Amino acid sequence: AQSVSQHNHHVILSEAASLELGCNYSYGGTVNLFWYVQYPGQHLQLLLKYFSGDPLVKGIKGFEAEFIKSKFSFNLRKPSVQWSDTAEYFCAVNTGGFKTIFGAGTRLFVKA
Amino acid sequence: DTGVSQDPRHKITKRGQNVTFRCDPISEHNRLYWYRQTLGQGPEFLTYFQNEAQLEKSRLLSDRFSAERPKGSFSTLEIQRTEQGDSAMYLCASSPPTRDVFSYNEQFFGPGTRLTVL
Numbered sequence: 269a270q271s272v273s274q275h276n277h278h279v280i281l282s283e284a285a286s287l288e289l290g291c292n293y294s295y296g297g298t299v300n301l302f303w304y305v306q307y308p309g310q311h312l313q314l315l316l317k318y319f320s321g322d323p324l325v326k327g328i329k330g331f332e333a334e335f336i337k338s339k340f341s342f343n344l345r346k347p348s349v350q351w352s353d354t355a356e357y358f359c360a361v362n363t364g365g366f367k368t369i370f371g372a373g374t375r376l377f378v379k380a
Numbered sequence: 381d382t383g384v385s386q387d388p389r390h391k392i393t394k395r396g397q398n399v400t401f402r403c404d405p406i407s408e409h410n411r412l413y414w415y416r417q418t419l420g421q422g423p424e425f426l427t428y429f430q431n432e433a434q435l436e437k438s439r440l441l442s443d444r445f446s447a448e449r450p451k452g453s454f455s456t457l458e459i460q461r462t463e464q465g466d467s468a469m470y471l472c473a474s475s476p477p478t479r480d481v482f483s484y485n486e487q488f489f490g491p492g493t494r495l496t497v498l
Contacts, residue, residue: 277420302486311383312423312471312489358422366413366436368487370422 270295272361274371281349282379289344289374291359300362301342303333304370307355315357318342329353351380382406384490386472392496393462400458401493405474412455413487414447415471423471429455462497469494 275290293299303315316327323335333344342359359371385404393399405412410431415423426445428436431452444462449455459466473487 272422304489311491312473314486314488317486360422366411366428366430367425367438368413369425370415372420373422 270361270363270369272359272369272371274357274359274374276374277372278375278377280377280379283351284348285378287344287346287349287353287376289357289359289376291342291344291371292340293342293359293361293369294340295361295363297363301333301335302360302362302368303327303331303342303344304358304360305355306358312358315344349376349378351378354378384472384474384488386470386490386493388493389491390494390496392498394498395464396461398458398460399462399495400456401470401472401495403455403457403472403474403490405454405472406476406488408476409474409488410452410477411475411485412449413473413475414455414457415473417469417471417492418467426457426470459495462495464497467495467497 271294273292301318304312305315306312315331316325318325318335326332331346335342354377356373356375358373360368362368387402412429414426417423426438426441427447429449432449444460447457469492471492472490475485475487478485
């Protein structure tokens with residue numbers, strides 16, 4: 269069965285630290301990849317997406333992610349986090365069709 | 381607010397009761413999804429509508445769950461004979477039309493309905 273693994277359930281960083289959240293998926297074919305974010309008290313919203321082309325994609329608020337096909341990975345990065353980045357981050361994969369599979373999420377807490 | 385809306389935001393019910401949730405997608409979004417999210421997990425796909433047609437349904441969805449989108453606009457999710465294991469956040473999302481039926485697009489999520497079954 270297709271699945272998405274997020275390596276860390278909780279991450280605590282100080283402001284200005286660099287961030288990398290891991291995401292691996294299990295599917296050998298073409299994929300559409302997403303990172304969604306949920307800020308405290310808000311809806312899930314799209315952070316960035318990869319459909320095709322340049323494997324390094326840039327999203328909102330200075331986030332980026334790199335698709336490495338050989339590693340089945342789509343890690344999220346940000347060079348310098350801010351307190352306002354405190355949120356829960358979900359990696360998601362669509363393998364064609366209508367079903368999207370989400371990872372369990374990573375809760376990021378940024379200390380001011 | 382022109383985002384996805386869900387009603388009610390919270391529902392507390394007793395085991396064995398039926399509940400119904402409503403989702404209003406962003407206007408002109410023909411694709412509508414229902415998800416369930418439990419504590420510590422990501423959203424879990426339940427079902428998908430394209431216009432009024434229910435095109436995919438999770439095998440995890442028991443017969444107690446039914447969803448409709450009668451006119452291709454709002455959707456309802458009904459849970460019959462609720463069980464304590466049904467306690468979760470129920471999320472609705474919508475997507476705009478794409479060039480072909482198999483193309484994919486990002487989803488816009490609503491605030492969810494939190495169900496507690498006592």
